[in-house]
Amino acid sequence: MPQQPPAPEAPEAELDRLRTEVLAQVKAADPRLAEVVRAAVTHLHAFVREVRPTEEEWLAGLDFLVRTGHACTATRNEFILLSDMLGLTSAVDEVNHAGPAEATPSSVEGPFHSPAPPRPLGAWIAEGPERERGRPMAVHGRVTDCAGRPLAGATVDVWQADDAGRYDTQDAAQPPGNLRALLTTAEDGSYWFRSVLPSSYPVPTDGPVGDLLTALGRHPMRPAHIHLRVAAPGHRPVTTHVFVAGDPYLDSDAAFAVKDALVVTPEAVDDPAAAERWSLSAPFLDFAFDVRLVARPDGTEDAAAKTGAAEVAR
Numbered sequence: 001m002p003q004q005p006p007a008p009e010a011p012e013a014e015l016d017r018l019r020t021e022v023l024a025q026v027k028a029a030d031p032r033l034a035e036v037v038r039a040a041v042t043h044l045h046a047f048v049r050e051v052r053p054t055e056e057e058w059l060a061g062l063d064f065l066v067r068t069g070h071a072c073t074a075t076r077n078e079f080i081l082l083s084d085m086l087g088l089t090s091a092v093d094e095v096n097h098a099g100p101a102e103a104t105p106s107s108v109e110g111p112f113h114s115p116a117p118p119r120p121l122g123a124w125i126a127e128g129p130e131r132e133r134g135r136p137m138a139v140h141g142r143v144t145d146c147a148g149r150p151l152a153g154a155t156v157d158v159w160q161a162d163d164a165g166r167y168d169t170q171d172a173a174q175p176p177g178n179l180r181a182l183l184t185t186a187e188d189g190s191y192w193f194r195s196v197l198p199s200s201y202p203v204p205t206d207g208p209v210g211d212l213l214t215a216l217g218r219h220p221m222r223p224a225h226i227h228l229r230v231a232a233p234g235h236r237p238v239t240t241h242v243f244v245a246g247d248p249y250l251d252s253d254a255a256f257a258v259k260d261a262l263v264v265t266p267e268a269v270d271d272p273a274a275a276e277r278w279s280l281s282a283p284f285l286d287f288a289f290d291v292r293l294v295a296r297p298d299g300t301e302d303a304a305a306k307t308g309a310a311e312v313a314r
Ligand SMILES: [Fe+2]
Pocket: 110, 112, 161, 225, 227
């Protein structure tokens, strides 16, 4: 009786062997690099085991990454956009900036930060048509520690889109630095500036990430917001957003950056005396947002706080 050929090795065992062999080749001297690569290899092999992609599907995935790379320029990072749209930027933010409940939550920086012009407290940060068209708004608040003690001399770096959802860096018609400001808090920790209500806006959709959103049946919109980066000596800086309550995209932010504590309702005020307080004309919007920073136990600064100080000096 002829001998039966051995049964073909189970694919699962072969997949195990492959993963084990690849992991055995990770010999990085840097232990953190080794940990990261081992985890990436383990998760990606598990992905293949679960999804069982065809070769065509695998090559299509690689081609998507190639196109994502080709879409990057000196001023556009399609990979960051991809990370944002998959909620990964927010996840990385979350694991790096957990804080006490009293602290202002962080949120992703986004791609539109650039050095802001230092401006005095109370400055109009919208110029030209943006100021003429937009709904005037007094934005104000206090920067304190988590116990409510005011932080004088804190830097408040602000950037926002206009009433059409465009940043100055996207819009040649806007002067550089429009709708941006670098402010320094007063003795009582207060800050304020005059601006216009920002609009919700779409993320760039003319690249492969836009194609992905379309294929997934997702919209590209981000709810209206103002970005803030606040830093004070001896405290952990915070980079965050303040979202405008009532925006139709609050529950479906394409970048998954909304947190309840960051949603503010602008109060419509039609009182000339109240407007005079902010050097505005009625009607206007009163937009109040306090920032609470976490004190560092050792009172040391970090690189972000130093950056804020350097920007003030410019
Ligand atoms: Fe933004």
